[in-house]
């Protein structure tokens with residue numbers, strides 16, 4: 001065995017094999033995969049091999065397509081068959097919500113370059129004659145996907161990697177990991193020590209245990225999963241083609257042809273967690289005992305919806321474990337605080353996602369950047385809130401919902417509430433309907449007396465629509481209060497703080513008493529953050545950004561190596577906040593503070609530490625609504641007093657509470673983009689339009705060269721807000737933007753603009769189309785709707801109200 005390697009990959013399942021192949025392909029010849037048993041011996045060998053391209057996130061869909069397309073490449077390099085059955089697939093809808101979701105998939109697929117179409121049930125039966133049409137109302141046909149042979153595919157990756165110079169050590173168990181001072185690792189195995197620059201945890205069912213070797217608690221857990229293989233089905237005899245992979249959402253069933261019979265699997269509610277505390281070390285190439293009694297009711301639904309299945313016997317049952325993260329997406333990337341330690345685990349669809357994961361991780365390791373936005377599978381989307389208890393509740397919820405539709409207005413109930421702000425109970429008493437962001441509860445909207453604080457999951461407008469409209473109008477006419485505790489907050493202090501921030505951020509760092517909008521770029525000039533920086537003193541700064549990105553941004557800041565005299569600290573749990581916005585916000589706040597809030601004395605983007613009622617606060621004049629507004633930050637012990645003071649001061653001014661939904665509407669009326677939705681590491685500075693906040697004349701900052709190069713030629717595409725032709729639904733996200741029948745971009749976010757009476761969609765279009773009044777088209781739930789580019793915000797285009 002080699003005693004050193006540039007990278008050691010732990011685990012020879014399909015994911016480790018893909019990472020090995022991609023690192024070798026990227027030019028790292030000296031890479032070694034260690035596998036404690038035989039290749040595929042974890043969850044890989046018994047997978048059903050199904051592969052598909054759809055995911056709620058466009059970028060993950062794209063990586064899934066990459067994965068499936070890659071199989072021909074590794075087959076040809078390795079000479080090993082992946083056992084491909086590229087038959088495409090069918091998705092069946094049994095109710096209006098499911099039909100809407102399929103139409104949304106069709107709209108999204110156009111820009112992703114995937115062939116899909118809605119088809120009638122008669123046509124669906126040509127692809128799968130076992131369907132009983134009485135249980136369904138519509139279907140989607142997709143040309144991509146099918147199934148592959150799990151073992152053949154894994155071996156094809158490994159053989160191809162070996163051809164490129166990579167090595168594999170089977171029957172070699174990693175028992176310890178020790179980091180050296182220089183950041184490299186000693187990988188201790190039962191066959192000896194390997195010195196590695198990098199270590200990648202691809203240990204699948206044992207990813208949690210490998211995490212423990214370095215003191216890391218990864219939010220990953222295995223669930224048992226059953227599928228059945230039937231005897232030959234007479235209805236299939238003599239057919240020229242196999243019936244295709246079929247997903248029955250309402251039945252929570254998937255099936256495909258396997259020789260002359262079928263393979264049918266179910267994601268049942270009340271699934272069983274496997275090895276909740278520790279994965280047995282000696283589990284290898286094993287299955288779990290069947291549990292037909294428990295599963296019979298769920299498979300019976302399948303036998304009803306596809307009656308021929310119920311008329312034949314069961315040839316074989318498979319029950320095997322595989323892993324999930326709390327939200328069902330993989331955990332990929334570098335781990336904060338553990339230099340050169342990478343993860344690629346919790347992959348529940350290894351045959352759809354393994355290739356894409358290998359691609360982005362290999363780029364990240366060899367080039368320092370994944371090359372595209374992968375926030376939704378970045379390990380940093382979980383922070384310390386994702387404890388083993390949280391994971392043990394969330395993973396079964398996710399498993400049970402594997403085939404349930406994720407409605408855009410739906411908040412999942414398991415493991416809630418976990419993190420509560422100091423005014424959580426007060427907001428609930430006001431009718432708050434809560435969502436969870438990075439584990440923290442925050443208000444989405446407030447149900448007034450007489451309205452139930454809940455809504456029906458839908459792709460269309462819900463019961464909350466009118467209430468949110470009232471919140472928006474009240475903010476614009478009077479004053480509203482929004483709790484901002486769920487934002488990401490960081491304190492940067494020390495003598496070298498300004499110089500360090502100047503390097504990290506692309507914007508001018510504000511002077512004491514001022515706040516600045518602060519884009520942050522990666523070396524490729526793509527946007528990795530859109531934050532604000534308040535300078536409280538020459539050596540003291542408060543940075544505010546997206547709450548969900550807290551761990552992501554902390555990892556980013558730490559990788560920018562603050563010098564020893566700079567102190568960086570997350571203020572996630574040490575600052576609570578409120579935003580008050582609207583034309584009466586000054587009058588409200590002036591009742592609580594002694595400083596002069598007049599426009600001359602406390603201008604837009606002013607920042608000051610002062611007292612507001614009982615509470616010491618950091619006060620800034622800023623906000624995200626486009627109205628005159630202020631943000632107040634205080635420590636959690638003062639948060640309730642501050643909240644009570646704000647409510648009391650607002651009583652005779654008509655103060656309303658507003659939530660995240662209203663904020664989304666208000667910001668789009670002002671053409672403001674939001675990080676995660678509209679601004680992501682996929683987009684360059686020029687494309688987002690955030691270049692207006694950049695100081696190109698200051699010294700070096702990360703991404704400067706790329707941003708300057710882009711400025712020379714101009715961005716290829718631009719972020720725009722569009723006014724969408726009236727209908728009964730608004731965009732959800734990732735719908736294709738069409739021009740003359742061609743997909744030219746996609747939607748990043750949308751909402752109804754209640755104060756401008758227009759449905760609004762934001763997205764990126766080719767620069768030539770970013771013209772006032774340019775007409776595009778968006779397919780919204782099957783209806784083509786005109787989308788007109790509005791370069792000027794529909795609300796207060798001159799920004800007078802913000803500066804009032």
Ligand SMILES: Cc1cc2nc3c(=O)[nH]c(=O)nc-3n(C[C@H](O)[C@H](O)[C@H](O)COP(=O)(O)OP(=O)(O)OC[C@H]3O[C@@H](n4cnc5c(N)ncnc54)[C@H](O)[C@@H]3O)c2cc1C
Pocket residue numbers: 010011012013014015016034035036037038039040041042043044045046047048049050051172173174175202203204205206207210225226227318319320321322344345346347348349350351352353
């Ligand atoms: C019944 C069933 C059906 C499925 N159907 C599908 C499907 O249709 N389509 C699909 O895409 N996915 C399917 N899956 C999921 C799929 O199996 C997983 O996504 C995939 O196998 C994950 O691969 P992995 O490489 O991450 O993990 P694993 O396959 O678990 O690989 C991890 C490897 O790490 C090794 N290892 C662990 N610890 C150590 C150590 N200390 N030292 C050295 N080596 C170590 C293990 O021996 C193991 O080989 C199914 C799963 C099951 C159970």
